[in-house]
Amino acid sequence: MTLLDNLKWRYATKKMNGQSIPEDKLDYILEAARLAPSSSGLQPYKVIVISDRALLEKIKPIAYGQEQITDCSHLLIWIAWDGYSDERISNVFNEMMDLRNLPHDTMDAYRQKVLELYEHEGKEWQAHHAAKQSYISFGMAIATAAEQKVDATPMEGFDSEKLDELLKLREIGYKSTVILPLGYRDADNDWLINMKKYRKSKEQFVLEMSVEDAADINVSEKFNLNDLATK
Numbered sequence: 001m002t003l004l005d006n007l008k009w010r011y012a013t014k015k016m017n018g019q020s021i022p023e024d025k026l027d028y029i030l031e032a033a034r035l036a037p038s039s040s041g042l043q044p045y046k047v048i049v050i051s052d053r054a055l056l057e058k059i060k061p062i063a064y065g066q067e068q069i070t071d072c073s074h075l076l077i078w079i080a081w082d083g084y085s086d087e088r089i090s091n092v093f094n095e096m097m098d099l100r101n102l103p104h105d106t107m108d109a110y111r112q113k114v115l116e117l118y119e120h121e122g123k124e125w126q127a128h129h130a131a132k133q134s135y136i137s138f139g140m141a142i143a144t145a146a147e148q149k150v151d152a153t154p155m156e157g158f159d160s161e162k163l164d165e166l167l168k169l170r171e172i173g174y175k176s177t178v179i180l181p182l183g184y185r186d187a188d189n190d191w192l193i194n195m196k197k198y199r200k201s202k203e204q205f206v207l208e209m210s211v212e213d214a215a216d217i218n219v220s221e222k223f224n225l226n227d228l229a230t231k
C-alpha cells in the first residue's frame, strides 16, 4: 500500500476495541515521531506514553469523557517547552556539535540569532511556537500509525491545564499540546467507520501562483478568493 492508500485508510477512530498494539509497532510509531523535523532542530517537545489503565481513567474526564482514552492500547501525549531559554537552546546546539565532532562555538552566531529572535517575542509566543513544532511530530505519528495499520484518534479535545496539573508538567517546564490514543477500531460499533472521508477538493485546496499573479490586483478574482475565504 502506498502512503496515500494508508492516509485514505485511516480515520479519526471514534470507538476502539481495547486490543493492545504490539510493542514493535509502538516503537516504530514513536521513532517516526522522534525523527520529525523542527525549527532549528530544537525539538522543543517530548512524547509521554501511557498504558496504565488507572492513569487513563483519570485522564478520560479531562478529555471530556472521550471513550478512546480508555479503549485505546496506548495514549501518546505531546508536551512542549513552556518557553525558550539560553540554557535550553544551548543544550541542544552543544549536543548537536558533540555528535558532529565540532567545537561548541561552531554555531554561536546562529545560536545567538535564534535566542535574540525568540527572547524578544515573549513567553506566550515561545510556548505557542514550541507547540507548533510538536504538531509536526504528531502528524508523522498519525501517518506512521496508518502505515502500521494501527488506528489513532488525533485529539485536541481535552483540558490542557488540568492535564498539565495531573501529570505535574508545569514543574518540569512543559505544557501538553495534543494527544493521540492508539489502538484498533471496533468495526461493529464505530459510527464513523463507513462514512465517506470529507476533504476540500484539490481546486479549493491548491492555489498555483506566479509572480504575475502575485502582482495582479485582480488576483482575488482569479482565485475566486472572496468565495474561497469562507470555504
Ligand SMILES: Cc1cc2nc3c(=O)[nH]c(=O)nc-3n(C[C@H](O)[C@H](O)[C@H](O)COP(=O)(O)O)c2cc1C
Binding pocket: 010, 011, 012, 013, 014, 066, 153, 154, 155, 156, 157, 158, 178, 197
Ligand atoms: C488537531 C486535531 C484535533 C482533533 N481533536 C479531536 C478530538 O478531540 N476528538 C475526536 O474524536 N476527534 C478529533 N479530531 C479528529 C478530526 O475531527 C478529524 O481528523 C477530521 O474530522 C478529519 O477526519 P479523519 O481524521 O477521520 O479523516 C482532531 C483532529 C486533529 C487533527
